Amino acid sequence: MIKPFDRNHTTEMRAVYAQTLIDMMSKNKDVVIMDADLVSASGTKKVFDAFPKQSINMGIAEANMMGVAGGLSLSGKIPYVHTFAPFATRRAYDQIYLSGAYQQANFRILGSDPGYWAAHNGGTHTSVEDLALMRVIPTMNVLVPADAVALKWMLHYTEKAYGMFYIRMGRKDYVDLYQEDATFELGKVNVLSEGKDGVIFAIGEMVAEAMDAAMIVKQQFNLDVAVVDVFSLKPLDKESIIKQSHNKKFVITAENHSIINGLASAVSEVLVENKNHPPLRKVAINDRFGEVGTIDYLSKTYQVNAENIVKAIKEFI
Amino acid sequence: MNSNEVFAMKVRLETCKMLKARGFGHLGGALSIVEVLSVLFNDVMSVDPQNPQDPSRDYFVLSKGHGGPSYYSTLALKGFFDVSLLSTLNNNQTNLPSHPDRTKTIGIDVTTGSLGQGISLAVGLAKGFKMSEKSNQVYCVIGDGECNEGQVWEAIQFIAHHQLDNLLIFIDENHKQLDGTTQSVLNPFDLAKKVEAFGLFTQRVNGSDVNVIKEAIALAKSKTTVASCIVLDTVKGQGIPYFEQMDDNHHIRFDETSMAQLDSAIESLEKKLLEVSHD
Numbered sequence: 001m002i003k004p005f006d007r008n009h010t011t012e013m014r015a016v017y018a019q020t021l022i023d024m025m026s027k028n029k030d031v032v033i034m035d036a037d038l039v040s041a042s043g044t045k046k047v048f049d050a051f052p053k054q055s056i057n058m059g060i061a062e063a064n065m066m067g068v069a070g071g072l073s074l075s076g077k078i079p080y081v082h083t084f085a086p087f088a089t090r091r092a093y094d095q096i097y098l099s100g101a102y103q104q105a106n107f108r109i110l111g112s113d114p115g116y117w118a119a120h121n122g123g124t125h126t127s128v129e130d131l132a133l134m135r136v137i138p139t140m141n142v143l144v145p146a147d148a149v150a151l152k153w154m155l156h157y158t159e160k161a162y163g164m165f166y167i168r169m170g171r172k173d174y175v176d177l178y179q180e181d182a183t184f185e186l187g188k189v190n191v192l193s194e195g196k197d198g199v200i201f202a203i204g205e206m207v208a209e210a211m212d213a214a215m216i217v218k219q220q221f222n223l224d225v226a227v228v229d230v231f232s233l234k235p236l237d238k239e240s241i242i243k244q245s246h247n248k249k250f251v252i253t254a255e256n257h258s259i260i261n262g263l264a265s266a267v268s269e270v271l272v273e274n275k276n277h278p279p280l281r282k283v284a285i286n287d288r289f290g291e292v293g294t295i296d297y298l299s300k301t302y303q304v305n306a307e308n309i310v311k312a313i314k315e316f317i
Numbered sequence: 318m319n320s321n322e323v324f325a326m327k328v329r330l331e332t333c334k335m336l337k338a339r340g341f342g343h344l345g346g347a348l349s350i351v352e353v354l355s356v357l358f359n360d361v362m363s364v365d366p367q368n369p370q371d372p373s374r375d376y377f378v379l380s381k382g383h384g385g386p387s388y389y390s391t392l393a394l395k396g397f398f399d400v401s402l403l404s405t406l407n408n409n410q411t412n413l414p415s416h417p418d419r420t421k422t423i424g425i426d427v428t429t430g431s432l433g434q435g436i437s438l439a440v441g442l443a444k445g446f447k448m449s450e451k452s453n454q455v456y457c458v459i460g461d462g463e464c465n466e467g468q469v470w471e472a473i474q475f476i477a478h479h480q481l482d483n484l485l486i487f488i489d490e491n492h493k494q495l496d497g498t499t500q501s502v503l504n505p506f507d508l509a510k511k512v513e514a515f516g517l518f519t520q521r522v523n524g525s526d527v528n529v530i531k532e533a534i535a536l537a538k539s540k541t542t543v544a545s546c547i548v549l550d551t552v553k554g555q556g557i558p559y560f561e562q563m564d565d566n567h568h569i570r571f572d573e574t575s576m577a578q579l580d581s582a583i584e585s586l587e588k589k590l591l592e593v594s595h596d
Contacts, residue, residue: 019367064437064471
């Protein structure tokens, strides 16, 4: 299922997004790509150029974009809508809620560069709350790829599915984790490594950080820590969260998202309903706004990287 | 009296009856669109009540979703569901909520209610049909108060840019919104000129005259490669003088006086319809 962990082996997510859409659109005339004047930024210019009749640049009008996506889906189209995560979620929230979910419409929203990925666009372009906003909408599916293989599955899976999907991803390079033939299932987790001592539930780019952290604590403290990829934040695999936490000394959650109402909250909500669950530590962005900087600086400042996961685990030694 | 005029009278009657049954509701904005709904469903749109999901049908979007009561009356009279259902408006577990819901009511194409959103959904439908090279036509009614929403203008710019000539937008200019006149709340200035400035073929016509509306639709439909808009000059509470003159007629909770007026309007409409049927 997974490749040997190597931080130097990476794939650019936007390139995978563009190429996968090209593959899908060449076979399915109903797949439509939409963007709000971020075509060049999202790496999809070649998609728009190759399929002008299946592409719509909506201009800088996110509210209208979500409504039009809803209408397109009611006409039989399968829209993939992209913009930066803050504009893909909080900017057009009521449109996603009513013209999308409540409408029982059928489109996919790709929110890119959440959390520290906003980098030099800074605080105004940083979304630390997109997962929180999306997962509270009834019927909304929330998917977060940990690498390029996971993203490809999400794009292909949602072409055939009906409903509303939010897919959160950085545009830049993600560490390659999965083999090409890895399998995924909506509403399930993938256990990337087993471990008897503790478990890290991670999401998105933080899965690679969790793999790194698990290796560090193995080497330094001989701890066997499981790593679980919670790529389907909603629907959530409650059964596996309970099973993987059972008899462990600790549970860690890891996300490039606010500590409020993201993965940490979702896992906590499951565990508190069970007796004798292990103690939990949250590696997440504290209740704060974003700021400008490099990804390396921001991940350190927001305290969401492998080092912070190791630090959280150390509390239990 | 022609068929559209009779149909409009029936829609107005059923709308009054359903609000009487519930005792409250969005009377003003429901009555101002009776004529346009009647022309569209009785005369213009290709829809089949026996096959409401017909993929080749024309689509209707009531972006000003609070006009639900007259929309429901129109659908019932057209035969989408039984007229007796109309008295369940806003009852617990009803299929006729205040604002149209496509998952609850047969014949409703698009769920609306949060203002400004229906027009974008209509745009998506029209654009989708164009992309699929399908001939479905899309009709959308928005309110003048609704034009306060910036999303309306995002949508209109998109309509003009993409030359969506398979979409016809009506603005129900009844000159009032919930808190008062549109002039006093947020001056809309000249709506027709504004829409025209975006590049839509725009007409401003008497929205209380079914014959005028029908002609305007025919003219709009004769234009290809340019999208169209018809601004309907209407009155909130249209067709019933007492409610036309009422200051706060957006949502009415009927008291003894207004209920008596509603009863009298119902009686008068029933009488007129009886006379027409004897002609």
